[in-house]
Amino acid sequence: MNQVKLILEDGTEIQGESFGALTSVAGEVVFSTAMTGYPENLTDPSFAGQILVLTTPMVGNYGVPGEELYESISRIFESDKIHIAGLVVSYYSEEHSHWHAAKSLGDWLKEYNIPGIFGVDTRMLTKKLREKGAMLGKIVADGQDVPFHDPNLDNLVAQVSPAGVQHYGHGQHKIVLVDCGTKTNIIRCFLERDVELIRVPWDYDFTQLDYDGLFLSNGPGDPKMCEATIRHLQKALQQDKPIFGICLGSQLMGLAAGGDTFKLKYGHRSHNQPVKLTGTQHCYITSQNHGFAVDTETLPAEWNMLFENLNDGTCEGIKHVSKPFFSTQFHPEAAGGPQDTEFLFDDFLEAVVKYKEVQPK
Numbered sequence: 466m467n468q469v470k471l472i473l474e475d476g477t478e479i480q481g482e483s484f485g486a487l488t489s490v491a492g493e494v495v496f497s498t499a500m501t502g503y504p505e506n507l508t509d510p511s512f513a514g515q516i517l518v519l520t521t522p523m524v525g526n527y528g529v530p531g532e533e534l535y536e537s538i539s540r541i542f543e544s545d546k547i548h549i550a551g552l553v554v555s556y557y558s559e560e561h562s563h564w565h566a567a568k569s570l571g572d573w574l575k576e577y578n579i580p581g582i583f584g585v586d587t588r589m590l591t592k593k594l595r596e597k598g599a600m601l602g603k604i605v606a607d608g609q610d611v612p613f614h615d616p617n618l619d620n621l622v623a624q625v626s627p628a629g630v631q632h633y634g635h636g637q638h639k640i641v642l643v644d645c646g647t648k649t650n651i652i653r654c655f656l657e658r659d660v661e662l663i664r665v666p667w668d669y670d671f672t673q674l675d676y677d678g679l680f681l682s683n684g685p686g687d688p689k690m691c692e693a694t695i696r697h698l699q700k701a702l703q704q705d706k707p708i709f710g711i712c713l714g715s716q717l718m719g720l721a722a723g724g725d726t727f728k729l730k731y732g733h734r735s736h737n738q739p740v741k742l743t744g745t746q747h748c749y750i751t752s753q754n755h756g757f758a759v760d761t762e763t764l765p766a767e768w769n770m771l772f773e774n775l776n777d778g779t780c781e782g783i784k785h786v787s788k789p790f791f792s793t794q795f796h797p798e799a800a801g802g803p804q805d806t807e808f809l810f811d812d813f814l815e816a817v818v819k820y821k822e823v824q825p826k
């Protein structure tokens with residue numbers, strides 16, 4: 466086994482053993498307390514630039530499934546490659562057993578040249594990240610040092626967004642999906658409904674298109690990097706066509722509305738985040754992966770908080786007071802995680818139906 470090191474910007478150095486690719490990387494070190502779902506997490510484009518620490522003690526034991534396509538998108542993964550910069554676990558199990566497994570996690574990481582380190586006390590590391598906040602860090606292999614690098618200073622969305630426009634489905638409602646790094650399950654959730662989907666790059670001027678509803682996807686990095694999307698969105702907010710945003714999409718909606726976003730100390734990454742629907746005592750358990758949030762205090766008067774995080778009171782979605790515009794900071798499409806809020810896709814499409822009913826034929 467090759468020895469590798471995890472080094473944090475505060476000087477912490479942790480020795481561990483290598484799995485996956487034997488290579489050095491730098492990134493932002495973040496933790497997730499989700500107990501399952503590494504094939505989904507690792508392919509979620511929102512993790513681009515991040516070294517992911519998993520607190521669940523044993524990782525790899527169910528292997529990695531083989532790929533299957535559905536309407537030219539993956540049926541299994543959340544995008545077509547691994548997006549994390551590196552992986553940190555406590556116990557790595559090369560041995561795996563699952564009816565759907567096609568390879569080990571280590572072999573999968575090697576395919577994409579992504580390093581993993583195991584034998585790390587990930588719960589001690591997580592306590593440190595909770596106390597000091599998410600930190601820059603690096604995995605150093607073979608003594609080949611690399612400089613620290615803050616991925617939030619890069620336009621990561623431009624790196625993960627597709628180059629061209631793609632069409633899916635033949636349903637009645639024409640939805641434009643602005644792809645800032647969309648998770649595939651968002652596309653699957655739409656295709657299970659009565660939708661024709663037009664998937665466009667992050668900086669595409671969708672205001673030129675003929676559509677019934679607009680969807681803003683999740684994506685990596687600081688939402689303020691997406692100036693072109695915010696500019697186009699500001700035009701869409703002048704109209705009355707329904708708009709739904711998830712995660713980065715929620716932050717973009719907040720910024721386009723005139724509000725501000727800020728970086729959370731260490732973010733929310735897990736499958737059991739409680740959120741409360743404003744005006745009710747109704748709590749949903751949600752899947753989350755974000756490091757930024759909308760500052761509710763900065764929202765203009767015609768916008769309200771739609772969901773609130775019950776752990777720390779931060780904004781988990783916003784809503785316009787009269788127009789059909791709403792968003793969630795959490796992931797109603799989950800994958801992995803609880804699917805309890807998938808009904809929000811139906812709520813959005815209901816708003817689309819209502820909007821179309823009042824349009825002149």
Ligand SMILES: NC(=O)CC[C@H](N)C(=O)O
Nearest residue numbers: 683684686712713756757
């Ligand atoms: N999953 C996402 O869309 C994340 C949004 C943003 N990059 C954040 O970390 O807050």
